[in-house]
Amino acid sequence: MTKKEEYELKTEKLLEPIMLRNTFELVDVEYVKEGGNYFLRAYIDKDGGFTVDDCELVSRELSDLLDQHDFIPDAYILEVSSPGLGRQLKKDKDFARSIEDEVEVKLYKAINKQKEYIGILKSFDSENITIETSEDTLLIIPRTNIALIRLAFDF
Numbered sequence: 001m002t003k004k005e006e007y008e009l010k011t012e013k014l015l016e017p018i019m020l021r022n023t024f025e026l027v028d029v030e031y032v033k034e035g036g037n038y039f040l041r042a043y044i045d046k047d048g049g050f051t052v053d054d055c056e057l058v059s060r061e062l063s064d065l066l067d068q069h070d071f072i073p074d075a076y077i078l079e080v081s082s083p084g085l086g087r088q089l090k091k092d093k094d095f096a097r098s099i100e101d102e103v104e105v106k107l108y109k110a111i112n113k114q115k116e117y118i119g120i121l122k123s124f125d126s127e128n129i130t131i132e133t134s135e136d137t138l139l140i141i142p143r144t145n146i147a148l149i150r151l152a153f154d155f
Contacts, residue, residue: 014062018061023047024046027044027045028042038072039078041078042062042079042081045083085151100120102118102121102152103120104152105119119139127143
């Protein structure tokens with residue numbers, strides 16, 4: 001397990017009781033370095049939408065727990081936010097929640113001479129996802145070929 005994965009997993013465990021107590025959903029945790037700074041980000045959601053007060057509540061509680069457990073030796077910036085409209089799908093629960101939703105898929109390797117698709121997520125398993133494209137065709141995409149998959153949205 002990498003340092004990044006260890007920090008993310010430990011942070012998820014600290015967040016579990018906060019999520020349960022407040023009926024929030026933990027969407028994702030990421031530990032990344034951007035522009036010389038480390039960021040520990042928690043993406044959370046709840047039915048009916050997330051408020052700034054919800055972010056503040058989670059941020060304060062998580063910050064206190066991180067100070068107590070002190071398992072990240074580097075200086076970092078803690079961010080707690082909503083995953084946003086175009087949220088990435090990473091875990092099986094994300095895929096399950098998004099069945100019949102429109103998704104944008106970017107691939108590492110082209111399929112049918114295309115590396116980007118928009119379609120309706122029809123199914124998934126541990127190996128593949130299936131989307132229905134605008135041409136009403138079902139496209140089976142190996143999960144190992146997916147560079148990015150997220151909910152598609154229009155303004």
